[in-house]
């Protein structure tokens with residue numbers, strides 16, 4: 001467990017196609033700046049594959065049906081085919097490429113999960129868009145169309161027959177992810193986020209139901225929280241749920257919009273704060289999950305801050321220092 005294994009950074013040109021329009025914060029350039037800053041690699045600590053394989057659309061849609069209603073999936077396809085418009089909410093603007101990009105994003109998540117389950121990788125950062133965590137079973141929301149993070153969790157749990165914990169440090173609550181796994185005892189969900197604020201969910205008393213009671217842990221924080229508040233809340237919730245579920249892998253909704261420069265987020269988490277959040281993920285993975293982490297891009301809309309924070313995130317994922325587990 002002390003060895004340093006490389007982080008696989010993956011993307012695919014198909015995720016660049018989705019175009020919500022000029023001036024929209026969720027742009028293809030977000031992926032480009034992250035890949036550009038990571039591309040040089042760092043002495044074998046990570047590798048960047050801009051053309052990572054995705055399964056066939058048929059295979060991806062087969063898994064997406066576990067997460068979304070077929071009617072909804074077909075609605076995303078139909079609105080994309082019509083061209084430019086929007087789906088469900090005005091922040092989910094659609095272009096002719098939206099369906100293809102969203103399927104490719106889910107496909108990247110599916111392949112990463114299969115590779116983790118088959119021990120072909122231990123850690124990966126998947127640079128995908130559209131993002132995931134606001135997408136619900138039957139509706140698009142908050143720039144999200146399909147829930148790729150939920151795809152990854154379902155595939156890992158289904159393949160390994162062991163629990164996973166999804167951790168979400170995006171500045172917004174992952175309403176779609178929480179809802180999908182709310183009654184599940186085998187998938188934990190931990191979120192630190194702004195409250196009150198979009199999407200309006202994620203209060204501390206939302207803790208799961210039935211077999212899922214106690215597997216959801218929300219840390220709602222008022223706007224303006226800094227590193228000390230944001231990171232401490234995240235670490236507390238992560239430790240609580242991970243020690244309860246003893247997951248086989250940690251899955252990350254990695255949003256970087258809690259950065260002070262972000263035009264949408266209202267938090268004050270510095271680059272040092274994102275290093276601390278990422279280090280907590282790695283340490284928890286070493287303690288409970290043999291170091292296994294699958295991380296997926298969510299928000300983050302100031303491109304310079306996004307690039308810096310994504311690099312810091314990957315640096316920490318690449319840290320194979322098992323001693324961190326005892327820190």
Ligand SMILES: [Zn+2]
Pocket residue numbers: 170171172255257298299300
């Ligand atoms: Zn966000």
